[in-house]
Amino acid sequence: MSTSGTTTTRDEGARTGAPVLRLDGLGWRVGGASILRDVTLGVREGEFLAFIGPNGAGKTSLFNLISGIVPASEGTLALDGTDLTALPVHTRARLGIGRTFQTSSLWPEMTVAEHVRLAAQACGGGSYRLWRRAAPYTAEVDGVLERTGLGHRAAARAAELSHGEKRKLELAVLLVTEPRVMLLDEPMAGVSAEEVPALTELIRTLHRDEGRTVLMVEHHMDVLLGLADRLAVMHHGRLLALDTPAAVTADPVVQQAYLGEGL
DSSP: OOSSSSSSOOOOOSSSSSSSEEEEEEEEEEEEEEEEEEEEEEEOTOOOEEEEETTTSSSHHHHHHTTTSSSSEEEEEEETTEOOOOOOHHHHHHEEEEEEESOOOTTTSHHHHHHHHHHHHHHTOOOOOTTTTGGGHHHHHHHHHHHTTTTTGTTTTGGGSOOHHHHHHHHHHTTTTTOOOEEEOTTTTTTTTTHHHHHHHHHHHHHHOOOOEEEEOOOOHHHHHTOSSEEEEEEETTTEEEEOOHHHHHHHIOOOOISSOOO
């Protein structure tokens, strides 16, 4: 495993075939401050890559760069070989970059089904009008709600949902757009301990059974260790390590910089 000691962290030659998502020397500066520096990695089709690191390490900032919320100051980003570096958020979304956020941003008075239908309409090039005929999207919406365990809550308003159910709804909204890459930013944040196992199992199913490519930021290490194919450790805006969960958690440099002690 490469670390930031004497070897630059790269994803060189470890995987065969072109990655679905490729970051090369990606960085972001604000004024004179360097928030992210020289982040280079490739993500395979169907891989689950989890990002860990202390608060302020640059994890969410990296997701903001990938999704286009902030512009890269240097480096490039490509999806399926298409350069996304200069493209706006909505174009990246249409090309297949899907994102959830740490804080829920649902409409309280809209129903679960209405949230998913609006996303389906937008993805299909339609308008965002709730009163547009729902029939063309009924099967699609019903299917996504069943897959996410929300079929029985289709008519419930978002305000009536538990926090765990809101996270599932955010995943349903994302899934109906059929993203090539899913960016999940702390999906367990605010979720009760009782709801974490079901949400974890849903994410596991999307990855392993449906072959979804997932990038996830999460502070629940026990959740990540049961989901991730590889762990990426961020530290001071750099990629400190990138390897299997077993190799990363055993690495003394990672333990000293972030974990504090062996896991």
